[in-house]
Every structure is written in structure tokens, then in C-alpha cells.
Amino acid sequence: MKNLFRVARWEFVTRIKSRSFLFNTFVSPFLFAAVIMLPLFIFNMQPQISTKLIGIIDLSGLHIKDELQRELNRSYRLNNRSSEYMVMTVAVGNSPTYKEMLNKYHEIRNRLDSITTVYNQIKEQRMQYYKNRRIPNRDYVLRSSYEKLQNARDEKELIQIELSRFKTALDSVYKREAQRMADSLLYTDVLNAYLVFQPDFAKTGVVEFHTKNPGDLREIDRFEKILHTIIIKKRILDDQIPRSKIQKWFRPIHIKRYQLLPQGDQEWNFYVQFYGPLIGVFLLFMAIFTAGGYVFSSVLLEKSNRVIEVLLSYVNSSQLMGGKILGLGSLGLVQIFSWIVITALLVASGLLPASKISYLNMQNALYFVIYFSLGFLFYGSIFVTIGSVSASEYDAQQINQLLRTIAIFPVLLSLLVLANPNAPLIRALCYIPFLTPSFMIMRIPLSSVPITFDIYATIILMVVSIIVMIWISGRVFRMSTLMIGKKPTAREIWSWIKIK
Amino acid sequence: MNKETNENILEVRNVIKSFKETLVLNGLSFKVQGGETFGLLGPNGAGKTTTMRMIMNILRPDSGEIYFNGTPRNKLEGVHFGYLPEERGLYPRARVIDVLVYFGTLNNMTSRKAEVEAIRYLDRLGIIEYTDARINELSKGIQQKIQFIAAFLHDPEVLILDEPFTGLDPINQTVLLEILEEYKKKNKILIISTHMMDQAEKICDHICLINQAQVVIDGPVDAIRKQFREDAYYIELEGNYPILSELDNVQILEEGKNSYKFVLKRGAISLADLLKKVEEKARIRRFEVFEPSLHDIFIRLIQEQAEEKA
């Protein structure tokens, strides 16, 4: 038993001074934190200097443009207080087809105007005929003017029909030409996006939004909101409600986010809430894989330089394995305590507002230590096994890579965890020993309800898996360390596990 | 433990060991007394290293037992044993003194004592200046010396050295031999394996020759030599006198420039008379009873066994 501690001490002492350990403890975490914070930083710091140009194709004739501009100005402004969006009507005046059509339209329009004038004149005349009873031949005059009036009205109606028909045609040409124009402007990045308003958009509530990158949810979200307001305003206006009242009803709304926490409400900062646990998982991962990697390389080294033979003649294999796991596990704990101390120092110096970040507390630090220990024992014993059965560094490195990929997998699902830390899928994944520590470390700070049951259950699960793993690796380790220059087959390994 | 009684005995009894299909040792037995150097000899792949590993409890025999002073090996602690494996290796990035102290403490030494002993041996082997050096900065021979120290630093009862002399220059071989001689005087067990028969001849008191999974011969070196003695003599003269060939009761086996290896024909002449006769004609530079070398015996036995098989 004493030898177990001697081995542990040796492993601990030889590694703690190593450059890689110091790097992994004091440099990597900051590098990582910097790397994930950087985009955020850039995003926030970037001055929004450019105004975005938004095209509009208005087929409704309701002068949406001005209203849209007004609403956008009200809600979205750049840092320098000028409007973030600028709305412009897509001009089609240069299109020959449209020009021709438009001329014809104007001509019909003129015709309609003149016939209307004629019609009105006749009406006027008849009015006078009615009033002036002294007109000779009054009956005849009235009758013939009535005929004229009838004719003029017929003609007017015909022209009106023609005009409205032509208007539809013109609109569709306008729409087509305008859209072609807008597309080319969009293509050349003059426009950021353009909107198409159909004549009946207020009724149907449909507005087209054309853009090069439909994935830009933020932009779409903003326009949806604005158009919503505009359309509803229109609908209300149609019901003859005074504009001033509507203005009051539609004053913009801002949502301030708060998360319910046991200690009381706190302003919910998305980034801190999200990146904090993410950094936590990363640190956990680092600690487990730094220490686990040491276990692994230590076995591999002793196996390849045959020191293992001397060691095994003085200590038995379980002492050797236990010593390694203990020694390098303590190394991992040193790493974690250094981080806890660093965090505590940052808090004490006021750089980290612990009172605002609810998960920075002693209880979670304890969980961190517990899940590290469990994760390390689990992965450590796997590493011992891999190290002992691998014939070369190369083989071993590949398996190592695979394990890392598995262990970091929860980070990929971090958004899901953030959305709902207690979703059934996440809970289920928590019970896969390979993933347990990472998921739990993310869930504990994020969950708004206590997950005591999951904590106890996963701890028990981990302990059981660790016992199984250590038992298996002890066997494989004993048998395989003396095999020279040869990788055992899966069947051989299986037979070592089975034999007494 | 047996320092007063000095009754160290290591016994290998009927050990069988096979790796998968190949039978490496088939009923190996031998007994080593304290105070003697035991040489485990045999061609490549004979199973010498495997035997040593079993004595070190690194491998377990399939059947058969190994006893040290009557206690089965697997009930004993490693402390009583010291081992220099065939394949040498140390922690490349560690410092010499740290490695030695580590191995010492694994054998229940206090680190203070381990350090003192380590420095004593480093001094003795003339490598004291490397005490604080890193292992990977040292030459192979020096690394080997350090591994020697690691093997007997804790003053074990049984010291097992697998091919200890390969890679050492003659001076270092001599220094090492001195240390081993001293160790043996404490009535401890020393087991070495080697391919170098002249080395084995010089240092072993007792040898065991293994071939094809079996003990070919086992016994004290003197007895084995005697067993293979051909009653031949060796004589070397000053100047070239063909005197010996003139005597008809002498059969010459080998003839050198001024030397002869010969046997006396049965009942013809006494050795004293023969020498007197020779001295009348020429001065004798050297005369001795011819002993077959282990080398010769080794080759003869292995060949014989191969012929039997064929």
C-alpha cells in the first residue's frame, strides 16, 4: 500500500513542474476564454457606421414608404443617432416598357378627365335648364341633354373600366420591372433588402421580404415587428379611429429580461449566463484530459522504455495503476484549485461581479470538484487501459482523440442545454457516463429548479461505472503491459477481462 | 531475514511456461545457494529472460513453483529482489538522483538512505558528476550503470541481472565484477544470464544450460568441466623442438607453433617421466592440464541435442 503512494508521489512531482502542466493550468484557460469572448467583443465594439438601404415596391398607393421610414427611425438608430435604415422607392422610370405603358395610362387618364369634364358640364347645363323655366323649347332641350348626359356617362364608365384594367396591367408591369431593378440592386449590394407591398396587403397581411441572406433572423424579426405595427395601424385607421390615439397605442415596447432564481431576481445577462457554464465545461474537460492524458502517456512511456519491468518487479500492477491514478488525479485537483483560487481572486479584486453571477458560489465549486474527480477516475482508468494495450503512441493517440471528441460533445449541445437544461433529451444524455460530468456542470448553474435527484443519481452512476472500469483496466493492464511490440486483439483483451 | 543463519536458497521447481502455443519452459528446475553466482545460459529464445521474469514475479508460471528460503515467491515482497532487465530503460526526462531515490523508496528505503547509497554507488562507478543530470543527456553505458545501481541499491537478497555485461567497456566490466564479488561475499544469491561464455566461465560458480524448453546441464562449473575433461594436457616450449612427436607413447591432439595439446597413451609413461624427458631437450614455458572451455561444452551440447532431434 505504501508503494501506491510512492508511485503517486513520483507521478505527481515529476509532472507538476512540467511546462505542459503549467501551460494548461495558467495559460490555456485564459486563451480559451479570450477566444470565445472575442467574437462577442468584436460584435459589441463594431461601430455601426453604415446605414442600410431598404428598397420598397409599393403597389398599394398608400404611401407606405414614409410610414415605414418613420417607424424604423423610431425603433432603430445607429450609435451616432442617425437612422439605421433608409427606405427608398425602387424607381422604374427608365424601363421602356413601363414608360410606354405609363404614357398610355396617362392618355387614358386624360381621356377620362376630359370626359368627366364634359359629363360635369352637361350636368351643370341641365341643372340650369331645370331652373330656368323660360327657356324656349325647354322640353326638347332637356330631353336632348339627357341623351347627351347618358352618352357621356356610358363613355365615362367605359373609360373607367379601361383605366382600371390598364392599371392592373401597369401594376403588374411595374411590379415586374421594379422587382427586376430591385433584384439587381440587391445583387450589387446597393440594397440590403427590399419589400413588396401588394395593393391589398392591409387586408391579407402579406408583405414580401427579399434578401440575399434569409438566415439573418435578426433583420427579418425587426421588419416583421415594424410591419405588424404598420398594418395593424392601417386596419385601425380604416375603422375611423383618430391617428393620435393610434400613435399612443403603438408606442414601442422593450422587453427587459429577468430570470427567476431562488435567491431573488437578477438581471439576466445572456452572455454571462451562457459563456460562464461553457467555460466551466471547457475547464472541466481540460482538467480531466490533462490529467488523463498524463496517466496515458505515463503508462505508454513506461511501457515503451521498459521501466515497467523494473516497476512491476517491485510493486504489483494494481499498486502501480492506483498510484498513477491517484498521483495524476491529485495533479488535476491542484489544477482545479488553482482555478478556484484565481476565480476567487478575480472576485475579490472586483473584476468578476460574483454577486451578479449567481453560479459563482462555493456549492458549485464543490460540484465542480466532485464531477472532475468522477470524470477523471472514469477517463483515467480508460486511459490506463488504452495506454497499456497500445503498441505505439500513434494508435493510442487516435483513441485519445476519439475520447476527446466524445467528451466535448456536450458543448455542441450547449444551446439546447441553455434553452432548457431539464429537457428530457438532455437529462437522458446526462446518464451516459462519458458525458455525465460535462452535462452536469452545464446544467447545475443553468437549471432554475434544483436537480438534486439527477445530481445524486449521476454520482451513483459514475461511481458504479468507475468501479467497473477500474476493474477491467486493472486486468487488462496486468496482462498487456508485458506484451512487447504487439497490439493485442480484441479477443485477447476480452479473455484477460474474463479470466480470474 | 537470514543474515545470521546465512541460508539463502532460491529454488525453481518444475516450472512450466508457455505463451499461447509455444512451450518455452517444460519442467525447469534448479536450486541456487547463497554465495554463489548462478549463470543461466542458453541460446537465443531459450527462455532465460522468461525464467528471470518469473523469479521476479512479473510473470507467473503456468505450473510449478518458485521458492525463496521455503516461501513461495508470490507471497514475498519485491524488496528481497533486485532486477536488471534485459531491455534497458529509464525515465528519460528525470534526473539521475531522483530516479535512484524513487526506486530505492519503492523498496522501503527512506529517501535519505536511498540518496546516500545512490551517491556512494555513483561515486564508486565513477559517474558522480552526473548525479543531477537528466537521463536522456547520458551515454548508453552510463545509463546502464545507473540501472545497475537501481537494481542493487536496496541491497536485495537475490540479484538478477539479465545480460549485464553487454554494452560495457572492459574497465567498467571489471568495476562491476568487483561490486558483484563483494555482494556475493555477503552470502547472497546472484543470478546472471549471458551469451558470453568466457564471461560466464570467469564469474559463475554454478551454471544451468537451457535449450529447447529443457535443462541440458546443471551443476557447479568445476564439476561440469571435470565431466567434460578429456585427460588432455597442454604444453608450450621455448623454441621449436619436435620432441613430442618423437615420443611414441604420446598422442597429439592439436599442434600449435611451439605448443601441443596431447593425451598420454594408456599405461605407457608417467607424466613425471615425460616432463623429465622433455626438459632434457627444451625449456618448458607453460604446462597445464587442459580444461575444456564452457564455450566448447555449450556448442557441443547444443549440437548433440540438435542431432538427437534430427
Ligand SMILES: Nc1ncnc2c1ncn2[C@@H]1O[C@H](COP(=O)(O)OP(=O)(O)OP(=O)(O)O)[C@@H](O)[C@H]1O
Ligand atoms: N510476452 C511474450 N509473449 C509471447 N511470447 C513470448 C513472450 N515473451 C517471450 N516469449 C517467447 O518465449 C521464448 C523465450 O523468450 P526469452 O526472452 O525468455 O528468451 P531468452 O532466453 O531470454 O533469449 P535471448 O537470449 O534472445 O534474450 C521466445 O520464443 C519468445 O518468443
Ligand SMILES: [Mg+2]
Ligand atoms: Mg533474454
